[in-house]
Amino acid sequence: MSETVAARTAFDLIPKATGPQAAKDFKSDQEVRWCPGCGDYAILAAMQGFLPELGLARENICFVSGIGCSSRFPYYLNTYGMHSIHGRAPAIATGLAASRPDLSVWVVTGDGDALSIGGNHLIHALRRNVNLKILLFNNRIYGLTKGQYSPTSEVGKLTKSTPMGSVDYPFNPLSLAIGAEASFVARTIDSDRKHLTSVLRAAAEHEGSAFVEIYQNCNIFNDGAFDVLKDPESRDEALIRLEHGSPITLGKDGQWAVVRTGWGLGVAETASVDPADIVVHDETVEDASYAFALSRLPGLDLRNTPIGVLRNVKRPTYDSIVREQLETAATSAPKEEELARLLNSGDTWTIL
Amino acid sequence: MSETVAARTAFDLIPKATGPQAAKDFKSDQEVRWCPGCGDYAILAAMQGFLPELGLARENICFVSGIGCSSRFPYYLNTYGMHSIHGRAPAIATGLAASRPDLSVWVVTGDGDALSIGGNHLIHALRRNVNLKILLFNNRIYGLTKGQYSPTSEVGKLTKSTPMGSVDYPFNPLSLAIGAEASFVARTIDSDRKHLTSVLRAAAEHEGSAFVEIYQNCNIFNDGAFDVLKDPESRDEALIRLEHGSPITLGKDGQWAVVRTGWGLGVAETASVDPADIVVHDETVEDASYAFALSRLPGLDLRNTPIGVLRNVKRPTYDSIVREQLETAATSAPKEEELARLLNSGDTWTIL
Amino acid sequence: MSDVSSPEAKPIRQLDHVVIRFAGDSGDGMQLTGDRFTSETAQLGNDLSTLPNFPAEIRAPAGTLPGVSSFQLHFADHDILTPGDAPDVLVAMNPAALKANVGDLPGGATVIVNVDEFNKRAMAKVGYATSPFEDDSLSGFTVHQVPLTSMTVESLAEYEVPKRDAVRAKNMFALGLISWLYSRPVESTIAFIERKFAARPEIATANVAAIKAGWAYGETTEGFAVRYEVKPATLPAGNYRNITGNTALAYGIVAAGVRSELPVFLGAYPITPASDILHELSRHKKFGVTTFQAEDEIAAVGAAIGASYGGALGVTSTSGPGVALKSEAISLAVALELPLVVVDVQRAGPSTGLPTKTEQADLNIALFGRHGEAPVAVVAASSPSDCFHAALEACRIAVQYRTPVILLSDGYLANGSEPWKLPEIDELPDLRVAFADGPNHTLDNGEEVFWPYKRDPQTLARPWAVPGTAGLEHRIGGLEKRDGTGDISYDPANHDLMVRTRAARIEAIEVPDLEVEDPTGDARVLALGWGSTYGPIGAACRKLRAAGQSIAQAHLRHLSPMPANLGKVLASYDKVIVPEMNLGQLSTVLRARFLVDVIGYQQVRGLPFTSTELESVFEEVVKNV
Amino acid sequence: MSDVSSPEAKPIRQLDHVVIRFAGDSGDGMQLTGDRFTSETAQLGNDLSTLPNFPAEIRAPAGTLPGVSSFQLHFADHDILTPGDAPDVLVAMNPAALKANVGDLPGGATVIVNVDEFNKRAMAKVGYATSPFEDDSLSGFTVHQVPLTSMTVESLAEYEVPKRDAVRAKNMFALGLISWLYSRPVESTIAFIERKFAARPEIATANVAAIKAGWAYGETTEGFAVRYEVKPATLPAGNYRNITGNTALAYGIVAAGVRSELPVFLGAYPITPASDILHELSRHKKFGVTTFQAEDEIAAVGAAIGASYGGALGVTSTSGPGVALKSEAISLAVALELPLVVVDVQRAGPSTGLPTKTEQADLNIALFGRHGEAPVAVVAASSPSDCFHAALEACRIAVQYRTPVILLSDGYLANGSEPWKLPEIDELPDLRVAFADGPNHTLDNGEEVFWPYKRDPQTLARPWAVPGTAGLEHRIGGLEKRDGTGDISYDPANHDLMVRTRAARIEAIEVPDLEVEDPTGDARVLALGWGSTYGPIGAACRKLRAAGQSIAQAHLRHLSPMPANLGKVLASYDKVIVPEMNLGQLSTVLRARFLVDVIGYQQVRGLPFTSTELESVFEEVVKNV
């Protein structure tokens, strides 16, 4: 929209830490209370390990969450934090981020919190491109309420509320986010700390809304939901690791490759295709059709699941334009004087 | 999901009209109260003209709307109708459609009603594929509340609530619907009655959620928003008329054609491309990437706007599976007996 | 009306007050006409009060009853309180306008009709089988049949304006005529027109010419034999402007931002009749006011909470349906103990109800409309200009006590207007509060720590510790928390303590005592109200007193907490009568709290009370005491 | 406890009632243990009442205080009303369980601890610096240190079960021991285990062996010198089962579907403690019950309204935060005048509050939580099994009067259980209503038409005209409508009429008179309650009476409308005491309505009242009357 915006990086306006930071600086004094074995622990550890790397003043980082197991996250980080109400974190964070450019604002949410009750706030935050980093812990189940199916659960899922199998066709969170004009869309997985950290880094650096889906195991109510992506036996065949600028392949020794098929993308045997036909990943493609096509690769069985950054394009952020408008409107006159002028505007008269 | 579902058509379960019907049979006794010149009149006329063609018993048709100028629609149709509350029509209609397979249920909504306050219900109805026909009258403005910008208004729009221009990047309603797993997605325009009718027909015939965006002129608060698509001077160059099975071209004598470009679709001079490269429209392509790419064709200036059915694929409907489960569970025993059995289930004991 | 003849060409009669109603089709520009006449009247120094009334439709079909739009103005040579019970003069631009309004006219009223529009078709459309001028349906009134349309078109013949624009200028002709009739200067309106149509000078010229032609018509026609004059009112000295409730409320919020030195953040979703607050505030970015048009009411209040958390004055404005949707989030703000102002411009319910009509039936939801024990402060405005002060007061409570405050206005206040004596900025309350900036608690081991829920012993408010403050990092949320530390706590005794503390926090808010107006000092009946009934109750009391009866009046600005002396006030009258535009919501609260058998009087018609109606109700009570 | 020795190998003492609490880690299976012991006890014919208590976390870290889960059971040889104020016996599976619960024990209580878990680390984790067995912190109790874990593992040595599974069976060992101690038969539990683990027979075998080993341990160890017996209660003859409030409520809705011959449609979004209603109802598709897990609470109620409109019995179940979100849609249902049942299983608030704890602080939002005047019926359940009847009653009012009904339960009722005498199906109320099927009005011109808002003169209900009925096509909505025709109407007088009619509709609902229990007939004090306080209030009254005092008890099922005789009842006592788990919400309503100075007594601790507490409160009132 303007020079100023383009020139800014995600951190320009945020105060920096004055000294070195370590993971332990980001641990709060609250006892962590997820079930033993829950994937949330790994994500927390990765976050605590990653935050020092950001180098921001700790007090200028704020985590806002909704309700759910995942939404307990802010309690365990020694930053500012708000554990709000179910589904509303993106809205609350929008108010915070839009009025405080000096903060790094993160939203932590679950598949129920973000996609069920909070779906509307999520898609609106994404289209607005508010400067928020939204982490959706997708365990494909409602954990906190003890195991009902969620909007990402597979059709036919047997849960307490669906004894004959769930009926609703699931969302593909990345497709939804891309359809909602998201400027940054990525996916990662609780079990791969290095990858998780790399995606957090990319999200943090993105100026605007960053949407990150994190596959997270709920070992109590949906254990093994992502095993096909974790199991050393199957994962190489199932996971597609996206790297900006590299041809997209998967499988042992890149046995499979992503190529155009039909009107979208598909997977073919590398040996059988012209190397020039292998898609070279470019997260900056403006046309959202590319990232969308990538998001459609996985089947319902999770085979061919891309992880990494699918889309990362520049678009003016909501908060930066709002700030610009405020700056444009600002005057140097004392506010008191301006107020007197305002009240006296229009037709006035004097009674003596 | 099953034989039964596949065999059904959209009307199988709905009683048919016993005699011939005419447009006037669908006019209610209420005075129509839109502003003179409003695009809603044309849509109403088209609907009243179209409904007799459906041949359904009038009493088995029901229109549910939210709040907005557009949502007054049900009052003017002599069918059953509910003018509900802002944004909630898809949810209310879901309850109705899921419990009444013998009804043809239509949702009428506006860009504010459907995409702002009602965004979540809309995307959930679409992913569930509830048997609803959802007509979104998009005038890119809030009409009823007198002219604030809406989620489809272009950036920088000057309205009462945005004296320095709106900041929010708009939704592309079709992209959003496709991202939300819609099985039927179409677009049409108030001024072209024939096209409008053809799209209504296709929507009515689709079994499941049909999402139809109708460009509608609000001559009071956003006059001329779609002039580029209506003006005889510009419309041929701007409108892309999709026809299933035909190559996609536009412009005078098909001067322009839709071809692959980059990772999506684009428009090129027909003369300059190999005819075999011209995309032949197929609304039934399973991979949503195709319809999504089509939805991205228009620029923010509305040039290259496809109208017609972008996507039309078969997927089991929510309500049909729900019905199947009910049928599977049903017993022939009298309900009273079953109830006695239920109450007496578990550990019981007798006190004499 | 008092009559005083004057010896001019056309005699001028002195009146002490006039109620005039302009009525026409939605497209006839009646609101603008009314606004301009109001402004002229204000300039003259009359006291005044206005009541616009528009249809729910944007543009209902022309010439229909539902399409009628009207604007009523009451002006007087003395201080008045309401827009008038019934018009002395009706200006009716078409048959629909006559039909829709004639029923409100008292005998002897003057009716000025645009006779050009009374053709067969137009009359039939609204059910006039015969012309109302030909039967005796208007026999009790002084009727002036003025060919407004044709005379306007004629008077513009010399200008090159398209017919359509000429026809549209007929409201200005009418304004010119009425201005002449009531001796109002039209200069300011002419200036206004020239400003407004600066980009289209031909339209400006035509409208100005129409005004002048209307004025000239008054001077020359024989139809109008007398002119009237209403002398300036003797209002307190000062600078005045005319102001609507919504504008005043928005200004109050701007002022609160200035006086608290906090950025204002408004999260809002458009809804009638609150949208204008969003519109107005979006124009004041120079004050650091951010307006966020949210995707829905929940996001609107959510964003306001987020902004408050970040150190802004978080405000959200809506009407009843929006308040219902915000309930859960307001409850969160109760738990978070953060400042939040929720503006509810009430309209007639339930559900969508009558969106353009007024009502005061949201007191219940304001006081009781949240799950759990979730007390908030509730403040109500009593007149259009009072919306400014009520908004300041709501903001004062919110920031000082770190609590959600619901500010009740209504459709009548929102769109109605009255002269407002402009306050001196430095006399406005000082709303500055300090953010927390360091530890506030010493542990037993001597360590200095920050406790986010350690309270100020007097206000019971917790510290406002905004992100970005080093050393104060903490987590808050909607789960129950230990008093002091703010840590999540499932301890039963702590929960009981917190529930009671949240209630005590609201009761601890300092609010001024209720003032009672009882000029004779011997009243045995108290008329008690809240909100927009202030005008009609006051006017009724005045009438009663003028008729020699005694009655006391008091009006509640604070509904939660209530003034400390309220119980005593109630106990000191034999009877307390409480008029409300609902089914007795305040009555219920008073009865429960003070066990006083207050007499409720209710009408729920989407319209303000008339003072006449209340006068007779009060008289009945006074007589029977 | 009464002691009666018996002459067996181990003497058996007769007790008239016992309160036992099982407590352990979330993973220790305490809820299952409690359930099974309850079932055995029920089979024996004791009266009983249970109170489970689980942590808010799914699995809080093992061995911590927040991770303790417990189950309390009160059983007796006579009719009882509560799960007991304080446990006579505590079974503590680890140090955390002991620490978390020991404070609730009265002097002389028995404590059975799994001593195997009392190692240094585990004790330190919960703050036991020294072993509680070594200091005198347990000196007032009879402590049995039982090595539950190791004995269980030992007893399973001969089976091929992995160590982990053997350790997990320790709850069954404990159950066997306690069953022996209180002379409960374990056969039904053994059968249950075999059914439950049919697919994993080795686990079944291990668990059964553990039960038997526990029983054998009791018989052989010298630690337990006496056994106890509690004779069957003399309850009314009939078939009984034990039932929780949520199950009973779900059954009540199924029954309402059967008795109204309407399909049931439940729209729900999961929320503690209401989710089990959704779970239960989703299992009863054979009754034509459709359950729709919606995207949020608004969609849930919206879908229920849509289904009701289509002729189903529309129900939505939730807890407080969900009710807040549903407010706007409930208001729509008020305007539409359609049947709707909104189940609110109350939990401790405000905001997220204490989701697993009980409270009754949603009476306000039920009665007053909508914008505009939007009255609904409100019904409350008073005990777990009463949830069945309350649900039927709510459905009766909804379908018969075409109105939203809010049905209040709470966390205590939801999860607590008691024996339930099964009703005869054909004695359940007949809930059938007729849909409209033709014109209901004759116009002046003789034409027969259908008027969707023409009312039944007695119930004031409008016709239920469902889509699909030829000739009855009509449009309804949230805008104000003309009484009779249902057409949109902006007429002030009609709005006033409709507002009053909607209020009158609720008041016109026929509800039974309030019954008062006053065995001595001379009580001057009335204890009046609503909802889940029935048990403790009743138990306290009994105690007081047993001590020779007179007190009357009455309990409100209907909060809106209230029973017609309520005012008279209140007036006939010198003092009325109203205990509530809120800050006095019913008290406020009673005071406002009847101007009676009721005495409120409130505790808001997330826990039910104890009868002892209420007894002393009542005693105080009775003494001072």
Ligand SMILES: Cc1ncc(C[n+]2csc(CCOP(=O)(O)OP(=O)(O)O)c2C)c(N)n1
């Ligand atoms: C308004 C409201 N509705 C419902 C709930 C109950 N609730 C809490 S968390 C949750 C869903 C949790 O699922 P998800 O977001 O996937 O988080 P997870 O626990 O799986 O991490 C629900 C339904 C609530 N707290 N508030």
Ligand SMILES: Cc1ncc(C[n+]2csc(CCOP(=O)(O)OP(=O)(O)O)c2C)c(N)n1
């Ligand atoms: C809960 C609630 N919030 C806000 C409103 C006010 N409102 C009514 S219609 C509308 C938006 C209308 O815009 P749109 O859906 O685009 O319909 P249009 O009038 O343009 O056809 C709004 C904000 C309302 N009626 N209810």
Ligand code: SF4
């Ligand atoms: S229930 Fe699942 S998601 Fe929640 S804490 Fe336990 S393992 Fe994690």
Ligand code: SF4
């Ligand atoms: S405001 Fe616009 S959308 Fe509404 S009726 Fe008028 S022209 Fe149509």
Ligand SMILES: [Mg+2]
């Ligand atoms: Mg989840």
Ligand SMILES: [Mg+2]
């Ligand atoms: Mg619109």
